[in-house]
Amino acid sequence: MxxxxxxxxxxxxxxxxxxxxxxxxxxxxxxxxxxxxxxxxxxxxxxxxxxxxxxxxxxxxxxxxxxxxxxxxxxxxxxxxxxxxxxxxxxxxxxxxxxxxxxxxxxxxxxxxxxxxxxxxxxxxxxxPGISSTLACADMLGVPLTFRDDVLTMIPATLKIEDLRIKLAGIDAAIILKLGRHFPKVYQVLAELGLLERAHYIEYATQPTQQIRPIREITAETVPYWSLIVIPSRGLDQNP
Structure with a gap:
């Protein structure tokens, strides 16, 4: 130079x-x-x-x-x-x-x-590297994501509803991000696939405004972009 x-x-x-x-x-x-x-x-x-x-x-x-x-x-x-x-x-x-x-x-x-x-x-x-909210949310919720050979799937809620059905069918564990106004179609698919009982909702994870709410009590108008749904592994229900 x-x-x-x-x-x-x-x-x-x-x-x-x-x-x-x-x-x-x-x-x-x-x-x-x-x-x-x-x-x-x-x-x-x-x-x-x-x-x-x-x-x-x-x-x-x-x-x-x-x-x-x-x-x-x-x-x-x-x-x-x-x-x-x-x-x-x-x-x-x-x-x-x-x-x-x-x-x-x-x-x-x-x-x-x-x-x-x-x-x-x-x-x-x-x-x-930084800590991702997609992983920090599990810590805030207190739910282990994966056990043994489980596969973790990350899914943006912005996908079309038919794609959401395909991606969520047969999952071991999943994190659904970018909810916002896409919450209603995600909720519909979770209900169709029998996943609502395993689903946990959190918004603004680790921030002062963090909220953890029962997913069945959430209205679509109150869901911000910075929200996630966590579906932890079935291993939670199994003996270690």
Missing amino acids: SATETKLGKLYGLGIGPGDPELLTLKAHRILTTVPVIAYPCMENGKVLARAIVADYIQAHQIEIPMPLPFSVERSSQPYYDLAAAKIISHLQIGQDVAVLCEGEPMLYGSFMYLFQRLAGQFPTEVV
Whole structure:
């Protein structure tokens, strides 16, 4: 590299956990508190969950890049990721490291994956694992997910109802995520397959607003996007 060339900044995909700030890893905390630039997704309603989780660790001198992203399947998010990538590139090109905050685990249904696809081939990149809400929810519910040779299935509620039936039929254990307005069709399929008795509902796992409610008492209007249904292994009913 010549004296006139600028060293490229490093891109971090920072898994910050499901919501409890104390579940942030030591590595994520170190990077978060030392990078000059922090980027994070913003929801269409203006809520910024990722930043809220680590707000106490962000310092005044750090540059912030809010990334507005649609979280509805009706709207394409690709142009929004293009715009976010362009903003991040402007900092990486002048040698500034950028940490992209990602709730839970960056490579598991994480928004960072789409930035990773756009930028990892151009800039030094490191992904820092985080605790996923899909697994933390089982701890909050107090239900072991899998025993012995059980297979765990993760299913987005955004699937068509016929696909949900196929995916849920014959499961050992499952986690259904991205509920929100899709709750009624998921409930219908669980009832059809005789899975309601095994199903546990939780929303905002590990966060101050966490709620665990009986699934039969839930009304569709009250189900947020950040909610999950856990169907633990049948091993719960068997002798060890």
